[in-house]
Structures are given as C-alpha cells and as structure tokens.
Amino acid sequence: MAQHVHKTLLKPAPDDARAQLEELALRQDRGEYAAGERLRAVAAELVRRGLEVTAVDYQDGSQELEVVFTLARHTGPVTVDQDGTGQGCQLSWERWVDIADEAGVRRAADIVDAVLRGIAGPAR
Numbered sequence: 001m002a003q004h005v006h007k008t009l010l011k012p013a014p015d016d017a018r019a020q021l022e023e024l025a026l027r028q029d030r031g032e033y034a035a036g037e038r039l040r041a042v043a044a045e046l047v048r049r050g051l052e053v054t055a056v057d058y059q060d061g062s063q064e065l066e067v068v069f070t071l072a073r074h075t076g077p078v079t080v081d082q083d084g085t086g087q088g089c090q091l092s093w094e095r096w097v098d099i100a101d102e103a104g105v106r107r108a109a110d111i112v113d114a115v116l117r118g119i120a121g122p123a124r
Contacts, residue, residue: 010047017047
C-alpha cells in the first residue's frame with residue numbers, strides 16, 4: 001500500500017518559511033512536533049542560504065526535506081531526514097555518473113573526493 005505524500009515548497013524568505021513549517025508541524029502528533037523542532041531550524045537555515053527547500057510530509061506523521069540548488073538543478077536534491085529523537089539528521093544525495101571512459105572515472109572520483117573533503121573540513 002502506497003503511503004500518501006504531501007510536498008510544500010517553502011517560501012524564499014526565512015520568516016515566511018518558518019511560518020509555513022510551523023503550520024505544517026501543528027498537524028503532527030505531539031512527539032513528532034517536538035522531534036521536528038531541529039529539522040525546522042535546519043530548513044529555515046537552508047532557506048536563509050538561498051536554497052530551495054521542500055517539506056515532505058508522510059501519512060505516518062514523519063517529515064523530511066528535499067533541498068535543491070536552483071542554479072544547478074541537474075545535480076538533484078539532497079534529502080534531509082531526522083532520527084526519532086530529532087537530535088540527528090541523515091543527509092542523502094543520489095547521483096549516477098557515467099564511468100564508461102577515463103574521463104567518467106575521474107569525474108566520479110572528483111565528486112567523491114570533493115564531498116568527503118567538504119564533510120571533513122579543513123585539515124588539522
């Protein structure tokens with residue numbers, strides 16, 4: 001049985017986005033509402049940074065975010081999902097890369113390298 005999904009594109013102004021998120025969150029049960037506090041904060045921060053954020057609400061009461069860099073839509077969305085406590089989140093990005101030739105192999109390696117170095121931050 002397919003689960004009902006509702007997507008809401010957040011407005012580009014952080015205060016407006018927060019108001020939208022709050023309205024959506026009030027539909028959740030008390031536990032999901034409290035656990036979603038930090039995810040709503042992440043969403044507002046992403047909007048503040050100029051990214052396009054869509055709140056995805058599922059029939060079971062859970063919520064996640066789909067985030068797109070509008071100047072590079074071809075890269076696809078990053079999904080931000082929270083754990084049950086609301087204290088942690090999982091970031092997911094799926095991208096198929098053609099590795100049929102050496103240029104593709106280098107591109108795949110470049111992408112993985114850039115992501116991991118970006119996550120690691122400055123070398124210590």
